[in-house]
Structure formats: C-alpha cells, structure tokens
Amino acid sequence: MPHDSAPDRSPLDRVLDLPPLAPVARRVASLNARYRHHGATAVMERALHDPEVGRIALVSSFGAESVVLLHMLSVMRPETPVLFLETELLFPETLAYQRDLTERLGLRDVRLIHPDPEALRARDPDNSLHRRDMDACCLLRKAEPLERALSGFDTWITGRKRFQGGTRAALEFFENEAEARIKVNPLARWTKADVQDYIQNNRLPRHPLVARGYPSIGCAPCTSPVAEGEDERAGRWRGTGKKECGIHFVNGRMVRGPVPADAMPAPRPVLVRNDEHAPQEDTADATPAPQPDAPVIVTDQGFAADDWSHPVTPLAEFSGPTGPVTAIEIGPEDDPQLLARHLPEIDMIRVRFPSFSDGRGFTHARQLRLMGFQGRLRAAGPVIADQYAMARRSGFDEVEIPAELARRQPWPQWQRRANWRAHDYQSRLRA
Numbered sequence: 001m002p003h004d005s006a007p008d009r010s011p012l013d014r015v016l017d018l019p020p021l022a023p024v025a026r027r028v029a030s031l032n033a034r035y036r037h038h039g040a041t042a043v044m045e046r047a048l049h050d051p052e053v054g055r056i057a058l059v060s061s062f063g064a065e066s067v068v069l070l071h072m073l074s075v076m077r078p079e080t081p082v083l084f085l086e087t088e089l090l091f092p093e094t095l096a097y098q099r100d101l102t103e104r105l106g107l108r109d110v111r112l113i114h115p116d117p118e119a120l121r122a123r124d125p126d127n128s129l130h131r132r133d134m135d136a137c138c139l140l141r142k143a144e145p146l147e148r149a150l151s152g153f154d155t156w157i158t159g160r161k162r163f164q165g166g167t168r169a170a171l172e173f174f175e176n177e178a179e180a181r182i183k184v185n186p187l188a189r190w191t192k193a194d195v196q197d198y199i200q201n202n203r204l205p206r207h208p209l210v211a212r213g214y215p216s217i218g219c220a221p222c223t224s225p226v227a228e229g230e231d232e233r234a235g236r237w238r239g240t241g242k243k244e245c246g247i248h249f250v251n252g253r254m255v256r257g258p259v260p261a262d263a264m265p266a267p268r269p270v271l272v273r274n275d276e277h278a279p280q281e282d283t284a285d286a287t288p289a290p291q292p293d294a295p296v297i298v299t300d301q302g303f304a305a306d307d308w309s310h311p312v313t314p315l316a317e318f319s320g321p322t323g324p325v326t327a328i329e330i331g332p333e334d335d336p337q338l339l340a341r342h343l344p345e346i347d348m349i350r351v352r353f354p355s356f357s358d359g360r361g362f363t364h365a366r367q368l369r370l371m372g373f374q375g376r377l378r379a380a381g382p383v384i385a386d387q388y389a390m391a392r393r394s395g396f397d398e399v400e401i402p403a404e405l406a407r408r409q410p411w412p413q414w415q416r417r418a419n420w421r422a423h424d425y426q427s428r429l430r431a
C-alpha cells in the first residue's frame, strides 16, 4: 500500500513524515547560484520542478500584469495551485477576468481565498471597515487569509520586479522569507517593456480595467484610475499615505513594517535548543524540565516547561474574575466577544486548537487583540512548526504542544520559524 494512503495515518502524521528540506537560507543560496544566469521562463520552469523548492503555489491577484505568470504556469505545470485572494470587495471585472483566464489558460487548481466568514461578520458586518480603518480591513481580507492559505506551502511565486523600485531594486530570483518559506520572483529582472512584449507576443487578454486607466488594480473601494504621468500605483489607497496591505500583531500591539525589537517579549527560561528528541534542561537555574508527557511551551527562544500554575476556566463556565489571577480557555466554536467586558481583568487566554488544520484559533487571537486584550495569549493543541510564524503574527505569545509532537518536531524545526519578526510582512502583499 502506498505510504501516504495507509488508513491509520492521520493528516498530521503525513505532514510530519514529509522528507525534511534543508534550511531555507541554504536552499536559497544554492538556487540563486544555480539559476543566476537564467532568464524568467527558465527560473519559473526550474522552480516548478526543482525538489529543493518543495510544495509550491503561485499567488495571483488576477490584476493588470498577472497574466504573464499565469500563462507561464499554464504552459509548464497547469496543476500547480494558484491562490487568488478574493477579498469580496474586488471589481466585478476582476472576478470575470479570473474566471475567463482560468478557463482559457486551463489552470486546474485555482483556489479562491476568502476572508473567514465569522471574522467578517464580527469585524466588518456592513463592509465599511475600509472607510474607518484600512489596515484592519486589509488584515481581515488579505493578510489573514493569505497567511492561512500559505501555511501548507514551502515556496510561493510572486510577480515582483526590480523596476518597481524601493526594496525591489536588488530583488533576487529566490528570496528567504524569514527562514520559513522561499519566495520566487521569476520576473525580477524584467522591464516594463518585457512585460508588455510578453503579453503582446502571446496574444494574452488584458484585464478590462487597464484600458480604462487602471495600471494597478486592487479592491474597488481603494483603487482609482491614474492620470498620464502619475506613478502606476498612485491610484491605490489614493490620498491616504497607505502603500501596503500587510500588518501583524506583537503582544497586543498592531505593528506595521518590521517588528521593533522593544515589542518583543522578555526571554523565558529555555529548556531545549538542541536537536535531541526529548526536552532537556538548558541552564542550571532554568524552570525544571517537564515530565515526559507534559505539554511543551514553544516560544521564540526555544522549548520551555509550562510555568502557568493557576486554574484555567472554560469559557462556558466563566461569569467573572475567578480570583487574583484569571485564565480562560476558549475553543474554536466559542465567540471571543463574550469576553469583551472582562478583558482587562483576564491574565491569560488559552485558545484550543483541536487539529493542526483547524485555523479558527488564529482568527480568535486576532479578534482578541483587536478587542484590546493585553494579557498572555496561548495557542494550545497540535499546532505544527509550519504554523508558528502565523501564530505569532496573529497575536499569540506562545504555543503549547503535546509532548509527542515536541518529540516528532524538535526545536530546530521551529527555530527557523522563530525568526518570523525579521520578515517585512508588508512586502508580501504588494501586488
């Protein structure tokens, strides 16, 4: 029987059993060295087939120039997943163009990535959030869904180019995304004329709004036409000063751009920073090592024993502060809004994850932080290393995992994701 179809193997088992890839930095250096003299199509072709790249997806906005990479993909490997952020505030022309291109190009796995419906109901029930708080709106409709969608991939392809300037001026074909993923930029060295030539030479259909003065196309409420001589992106969030979509949370504070060092939590006692299979004590004065079956706490500094000794009350049994220290547990079905008036009195919230594929806990964390929760926020359950950066960006301070998972995913596998704060999360969504 094929290995991955054994009936007694859970999805988590199968994820953990994938052959390990070398650290991202090493693979990026090797890929850039190998392909530095190649052109865009060769880089795309190799990226889609090179085993060092791992599980790969193309993220596309189906915007003004997206057709170039979509066409290359359709020729080289049309079954590759294409992630399309359907914010539910796009132009009808974009949705029609997406359907038309998908059919014409024969793309076989276009995935429409929607915002979480519960989060939409809670945070933007009348679709007006973009008028009050654009960052919060982009977080809800773009950043959070993209992060969820990318959690199962090792690499993603973008359409970024050097001629777009700024931090892109020195763009390489392969980039290290916070030691967690590889970002491939096949068009890095193309000029504007190269893009136009490719579209014309291959007789590819343009987004209908290009002819109506939209050289860069995003959500309808935040995109306007551009006048002759204006920057291509002048019509995006016009007059607001906003340039990017991404945003994240650190310790309950909303952060734009790279995370400042002073926003990071104080170091906690670290028990495991090695690649042994069992947690071990690292320093003489550290918290005592956990029992073999005790859950392990994952922080940016390493594995730690659980230092929380107060009772944790399930939300269903909570009616108010339980003493000098209050801790609450919520599950995926719970509504964090029920805690709204008590948040200042709560010291810790433990958000339960029933399985690694259930992402509702990430939404709960963001909602709690948006509601102003400043206390300790913990994700608890079979969260895997791939999801650590997403957990931290969602506002969690730490992740509590079962001892068995800690043995099967030792600290070095988490360590690559623990560097999540070095990544300029803003840059990923500029498209």
Ligand code: SF4
Binding pocket: 087, 089, 130, 133, 134, 135, 137, 138, 139, 141, 142, 218, 219, 220, 221, 222, 245
């Ligand atoms: S671009 Fe505008 S409408 Fe779209 S998610 Fe961002 S703020 Fe909201």
